[in-house]
Amino acid sequence: MCPRHPEPVPLAHPLPVLKEALEKVDHILRQAMSAPGVAAMSAVVIHNDTVLWTGNFGKKNGSDPASGAPNEYTMYRISSISKIFPVLMLYRLWEEGIVTSLDDPLERYASTFTINNPLGLASAPEQQGLMDRMASQLSGLPRRLRSTSLLWKGSTQEALNLLKDDVLVVDPGTRCHYSTLAFSLLAHVLAAHTAQGDYQRWVSENVLEPLGMADTGFDLTPAVRARLAAGFYGSGRPAPLYDLGWYRPSGQMYSTAADLAKLAVALLGSGPRRLLRPDAAKTLLAPLLACPGAYFANETGTPWEFHAQRGYRVVRKDGDLDGYAATFSLVPPLRLGLVLLLAGPRPPGPDLVTRAYDELLPALEGALREAEPGPAPPPSAHPFAGYFTFANLTFYEVRAGPAGELRLRQFGPRVEALVPPAFRTLALRHLHGRVFQLHVAREFPCTLPLGDAWLSLEAQHGQLVNFYPLDHHGLSPGFDVPGLNTYRVLRLQRKPVFKTQ
Structure with a gap:
């Protein structure tokens, strides 16, 4: 059925259908607390600029029987969710003109960058380090620098020197391959071209402070450690809090459910503060390449993994680090977000976020369709x-409906023979001046059989109808529907009469 996605209109909460879905999400997450090693969990569901629900389970410190429950302000390590921030830096520098194009080669900003590519000998060397590929698991770079661990504390120049003698894992842009190295390298190289000259400072001044994310950062100070939920391995053994060194941009950060809700609202374009222009934000949330085979997501983007679910692309960034697991996810067409933070490993079995969306997506979709004005x-x-x-x-009648709204009725022998009565009349939603928008119905079949062809109602829905300037009688002489390549639909002096056979 169409429209495939309802309009994300404001909802008057509470709504019974959403309340029921959120209760099911609460039950799913509460049950997951029995998984080995899971000590604490905080989650938040966002719609538009509203927090619909928060859930907090377990104990902030699972080793302390007297420990209290976590809340939405409890800090967790967010591991690979940290990769969102180098990408935000890339897009902001692109908007500011410091980066001239998202597909600039990295060599433009790090002149000594080079790596061997035995898998794509025909491709130009400058195609090996394109910025958007670095930010989307399409760089072909190894997961980490040769002979280094996540605790490596070298410099960016040392990293570039190591890459000279290394090889790409896959030909860039041809296959999805997860690379922590790519995001850290991108962050450090770009930071050198900012006024701050330091990646962490840039993130603080350009993202965290403007959004009021005061409980998000990089440094595990004593004050931060005191507020962190204690992380555990699946065995129940406490996990150490180690520093990622040069790889910090890819996984060092900590945050709270409340802070990540602010980030979700900003990326969905729902709140008063926006990080990117609408066109850049749309590009940020779009997939770049399908990931067939054994890769863990359907598609990859900057920096997201996309999972198909119930007719939607769920935009996700998952992270797992010793003692912690986290998911930041968005469904842009519904302006819906879900953040899940765990102290402990991700529970085995069906994915918790997928199960939560199985409840949330149909409930919110139904609520939005019902609330459509x-x-x-x-x-x-x-x-x-x-x-x-x-x-x-073809012939049309435009007339006023019961509430003064305009309705466009198609009529004539051919229409009446082929088009079902329910779909001969479309509403005209007034936008401004002489411009209206075609509106088929709240729900309708995407296509209708029309003799030997098909009529696309989906193509008609949402098209703009531009009426001509009024004549001396105060009437519009006709209209165009540019999106359907239909021009000069002209006024008749009277209702046409058709000869019957």
Whole structure:
């Protein structure tokens, strides 16, 4: 059925259908606390700029029987969710003109970058380190620098020197391959071209402070450690809090459910503070390449993994680090977000976030379809009402509905023979001036059989109808529907009469 996604209109909470879905999410997560090593869990569900639900389970310190429960302000290590921030830096520097293009080669910003590519001998060397590939698991770079661990504390120049004698794992841009190295290298190289000259300082000044994410950062100070939920391995053994050194941009950060909710609202474009222009934000949340085979996601993007679920792309960034697991996820068409933070390993079995969305997606979709506003009426229907024709082939009547809204009815022998009555009349939603928008219905079949062809109702839904300037009688002489390549639909003086066979 269409439209495939409902409009993300504001909802009047609480709604019973959402309340029931959120209770099921609460039950799913509460049950997961019995998994080995899971000591604490905090989660938040966001719609538009509203927190719909928060859930906090377990104990902040699972080793202390007297420990209290966590809350949305409890800190957790967020591991690979940290990779969102180098990508935000890339996009912001692109908006500011410091990065001229998202597909600039890395060599433009790190002149000594080079790596052997025995798998793509025909490709140009400068294609091996394109910025958007570095930010989307398409760089082909190894997971880490040769002979290093996540605790390596070298410099960016040392990293570039190590890469000279290394080889790409896959030909860039051809296959999804997870690389922690790519994000750390991107962050350090770009930071050298900012006024701050330091990656962590840039993130603090350009992302964390503007969004009010005061409980998010990099340094595990004594004050931060005191607020962290204690992490555990699956065996129940406490996990150490180690520093990632040069790999910090890829996994060092800590945060809270409340802070990550602020980031979700900003990325969905729902709140007063935005990190990127709408066009850049749309690019950020779009997939770049399908990932067939054994890769753990359907598609990859910057820096996301995309998972197909119930007709939607769920935009996710998952992270797992000793003693902690985390997921940051968005469903942009619904302006929906879910953050899940765990002190302990990710529970075995069906994925918790997927199970949560199995409850949330149909509930929110149904609520939005029910809440969709009716077509807005124009100040006066008179200038637009009447009969119209396109080249004497198709005929239309525009008239006012019960609430003053305009309705466009197709009629004539051919239409009446082929098009079901329910879909001959479309609403005209007034936008401004003489411009309206076609609105088929809340739900409708995407296509209809039309003789030997098919009529796409999906293509009609949402198209703009531009009426001509009014004549001396105060009437519009006709209209265009540019999106359907339909022009000069002209007014008739009277209702046409058709000869019967």
